[in-house]
Amino acid sequence: MINIQNLTFGYQKNKLVLDNLNLKLEQGKIYGLLGANGTGKSSLLHQICGIIFPQSGKIQVDNHEPAQRELDFLKSIYILPEEVDTPNISITAYAEIYSPFYENFDFSLFDQLLTDFEIPKKSNLHEISYGQKKKVMIAFGIATQTKYLFLDEPTNGLDIPSKKQFRKIIASAFQDDKIIIISTHQVRDLDQLIDCILILDDKKIILQENVDDITEKLLFKQVLDLSQAANVIYSEGGLKGHVVVAENLNQENTKLDMELFFNAITVQKNLILSLFNKL
Ligand SMILES: Nc1ncnc2c1ncn2[C@@H]1O[C@H](COP(=O)(O)OP(=O)(O)OP(=O)(O)O)[C@@H](O)[C@H]1O
Numbered sequence: 285m286i287n288i289q290n291l292t293f294g295y296q297k298n299k300l301v302l303d304n305l306n307l308k309l310e311q312g313k314i315y316g317l318l319g320a321n322g323t324g325k326s327s328l329l330h331q332i333c334g335i336i337f338p339q340s341g342k343i344q345v346d347n348h349e350p351a352q353r354e355l356d357f358l359k360s361i362y363i364l365p366e367e368v369d370t371p372n373i374s375i376t377a378y379a380e381i382y383s384p385f386y387e388n389f390d391f392s393l394f395d396q397l398l399t400d401f402e403i404p405k406k407s408n409l410h411e412i413s414y415g416q417k418k419k420v421m422i423a424f425g426i427a428t429q430t431k432y433l434f435l436d437e438p439t440n441g442l443d444i445p446s447k448k449q450f451r452k453i454i455a456s457a458f459q460d461d462k463i464i465i466i467s468t469h470q471v472r473d474l475d476q477l478i479d480c481i482l483i484l485d486d487k488k489i490i491l492q493e494n495v496d497d498i499t500e501k502l503l504f505k506q507v508l509d510l511s512q513a514a515n516v517i518y519s520e521g522g523l524k525g526h527v528v529v530a531e532n533l534n535q536e537n538t539k540l541d542m543e544l545f546f547n548a549i550t551v552q553k554n555l556i557l558s559l560f561n562k563l
């Protein structure tokens with residue numbers, strides 16, 4: 285369980301990045317932390333991990349306060365940073381050196397994930413591409429089997445087949461006792477993987493909704509002509525007509541289009557928040 289109360293943080297005292305942010309996350313869900321560039325997604329994750337510390341407010345991860353950096357807490361959490369910085373050693377050596385910290389590290393799972401990503405484990409970390417490095421670190425993170433797994437922009441640098449593989453790997457590695465947070469502004473990559481969406485905007489989490497609850501209230505569809513859709517909240521025109529977000533007044537069953545939803549909330553923030561009783 286992660287419980288954040290009135291979290292306030294800034295790199296400079298008079299310039300807050302997060303202001304009185306509240307958030308409660310429960311086990312068994314993959315959360316998508318969405319927000320525009322610079323809204324503070326990484327800063328939030330780094331505070332939950334105890335890498336940087338709040339100015340005020342309280343963060344609780346199970347019975348730990350991250351800023352205390354207790355060993356039991358640090359062992360239960362793995363964060364893949366947005367920028368990966370690796371030593372000049374082989375992948376095998378990396379796993380041997382860094383895995384002992386994680387008592388449930390699964391070497392055979394690590395090998396399997398490297399095979400899935402088509403990366404020879406004898407490769408040197410300085411002699412593979414940025415995308416390949418990122419895949420090694422994703423595989424390492426999953427193999428740690430920590431209760432908390434935070435992935436900051438994990439699909440940056442991954443090619444399209446690898447993004448697809450990433451979604452598959454995360455979905456199959458996920459277990460009910462874990463919390464995964466994937467922070468990104470590349471929302472399209474995460475369709476079908478996320479259980480609950482968190483939107484960070486204006487220094488706060490302005491929306492926390494399960495995907496099922498979003499599609500109960502909103503529908504996402506493609507129409508040739510805008511007159512074919514009622515109660516439209518947001519639309520985008522394209523070559524094949526329009527994609528729309530509309531109020532779901534007749535309990536239609538449609539699939540969440542995360543990118544469209546994110547764009548809609550950027551343009552129609554108050555209207556969408558009011559539908560979710562967040563205003
Ligand atoms: N080390 C730092 N020192 C000072 N300011 C920083 C530092 N790191 C981030 N910032 C600022 O804090 C704000 C939030 O940055 P953060 O990296 O948390 O945002 P983000 O939502 O993760 O962005 P992105 O999507 O671009 O990765 C930005 O305005 C950024 O310029």
